[in-house]
Amino acid sequence: MRRLFLFITCLFALFIGAALLGLLAATPPAALVASLASPEIRFAVLLSLATSLVSTAICIALAVPIAYALDRYRFAGKRAATLVLTLPLALPPLVAGIALLLFFGTTPWGKALEQAGLAVVFTPLGIVVAEVFVNLPYLIRILRSAFSGVNPRFENVAKTLGCTDAGAFLQVTLPLARPALVAGGIITWSKAMGEFGAVLMLAGATPMRTETLPIALFLNISTGDLNLAVAAATILILISLATLCAVDLVDRGVNVF
C-alpha cells in the first residue's frame, strides 16, 4: 500500500511540475521577457496590483468586525447571517459576477450609485467590488476561526483592568489573531490577483481599461497571442509561489484553507 500511495503522490507532483514548466517553456525566453515589458502586460500588472490591494484592504476592514460579531455576539438571526455571509464561498464566481452585474446595472440603487459618480459596471471600480464580493467570505471564515481560538476571558480580564470594549479587543484579541490576519490577508490578496469569473462579468474585459492579469491572459489566448498570454500566466504563477512561501512563513497553526 505504501508503495502504491507514494507512487500516486509522486506521479501527480510530477504532472503538476511538468504542466507548469511546459507553460514557461512554451515561448522562447527572449520573447517572454519582451512580452513582460509590453505596455499591455505592464498595464495589467499595475491594474491588478492596485485593485487587489484596495480590495484586500476593504476585505480586512469588513471581515474583522463581521468575523468578531459572528464569533462573539449572540443576536437574533445569527445562523441566517452566517449562512448568507459565507454563501459566496460555494458560489461559482461567474454566478456571483452576474448577480453583481444585475444588482449594479439594473436596480435603482445601482443606478443611483452610478449617478453619484460611483460607476461599478465595466469599470476598474467593478474589479474591486467583484474581488471583495468573492473573497470576503474566505477571510471571514479564517478570522472567525482565529477569534474563536482566543479565550474570551482575556477580554473580560482586560476590561476589569481598565480597558474599554474596543481597547480590550485592540490590545488583546486582535494581536492574538494577528498570524491569521496576516496569512488571511496574503491569501485574499493572492486570490484577488487571480480573480477572473466575477471580474469578467462585472467589469467586463476591456483591453487597457479593465484588463487585469487573468483578463489579459484570457484576451490574448482568445486572439492567439500566445507570448502575452504566457507572460501573464508566468506572473500569476510567481505570485502563487510567493504567496505559498509567505503564508508558510507566517503560518503558526493558522488554518487558512
Next chain:
Amino acid sequence: MLRIESLSVTLGAFSFRDVSLEVRENEYLVILGPSGAGKTVLLETIAGIHAPSSGRIFLRDREITSAEPRSRSFGMVYQDYALFPHRTVEENIAFGLRQRKVPPDEQRALVAEISALLEVGHLAERYPGSLSGGEQQRVALARALVLRPKVLLLDEPLSALDGPTRERMRTELVRVRRLTGTTVIQITHHLEDVFALADRVAIMHEGRIVQVGETGDVFLHPSDPFVAEFLGIGNIIRGRSSPAGRLARVETGGGPSFLAVSGVVGDVVATLHAEDVILSEAPFASSARNCLPGTVTEVVPCGSTVRVVLDAGFPLTALLTRESCRELDLGPGSRVYATFKASAVHVIPAAPRQDVAAGSAAGPEIG
C-alpha cells in the same frame, strides 16, 4: 460594602436567579456550589461583564448595576488565569497601570512591589506559556492586586492546581489577603477552601443562593437538604493539630484526640467521610490508628444505608449498611467503638477566626 439585590442573569445554558448577597468590608466570602451552578456567570456579572436581566448591585451605597467593568475597580482572577499570552509577566502585571496612564516610573515601582509580595519578580521577562500553574496563579493575582481593587473576585483559583501546589497556594491566599486587606469573593466547589479561607460562606445550587452565613453556622445548621447533602462529608471536626512522629495528633479541646496523616499544625479542621468510620462492639486489633469509644446518640436511616451519630467526646458520624446496623443492634445509648485510619482524616488549616461565636472556639462543630 458590596450589596447585590435580586440579581438574575441568563446566558445561554448558564443562569442564576434572584441572587441577593452582602459582602462586608475586608471580608472573605466564599461561594460554594457544584460545577454548573452558575457561579462563574455570577462573578462575571458582579465584575460587569454581563448585564443582569434584573436586580441591582451597590458598591458602598453607590449603584453600579450598569457601570462599565473598568470603572468598578474589581480585580478578577480566573480558574485558567487568563494571562495575556502575547505579553511578558511584567507586561501582564503592568497592563492595568498602563490603561490608567500611570507614569512609567511609578508603574515600575508598583509592579516591583507586588511582584515581590507574590514572589514572581524573577519571572518578569518570561511569557505566561512557560510558567507552571502555581506561577501563573501568582502572576494573575499580582495583575489584579497591583491596582488595589476594592473587591477581588476569584473564580475557582485553586482548582487547576495539583494537590501540593493547591495547599501552598491556599496558604498564599491567606497571607496575601492578610497583607493587602482586600475584600474577596471566591467561588469554589472545594469544601477545603471554605475552612481554610472563608469568613462567611454562600451555598449556591441550581442558580440560587440557598444559604449564606458564618462558616460554622452553615455547617452546623444546614437550612436546606441540598446544603446538608452537598456538605455531606459526614465529619467536620475543629481542633488543634501537633506533630506526632510521622503523623499529626488532632486534639478536640477537652475531648479525645486522634491521629491523622498530615504535616499541618495549629488550628485545623479535620474532615472524615462517614463511610470511613467502622463501628464495633469491642475494640479490635487492626492497622487503623484510631479507635475511640462512644455512645450512639442518633440512628438515621437514609436509603440503603444508616447514619449513626456517636458521642465520642465530639459528634462522630458513621455510615453503615442496614444489615450491619441490625447485626450490631444499634440504637441510642448503645456503647460502641469507632475505628478509622489516620490516612482517612483530611486535615486543613483553619481560617483565622475573627468573629466566631464564643464556645465553638475549639470544640467540635458538626457530626
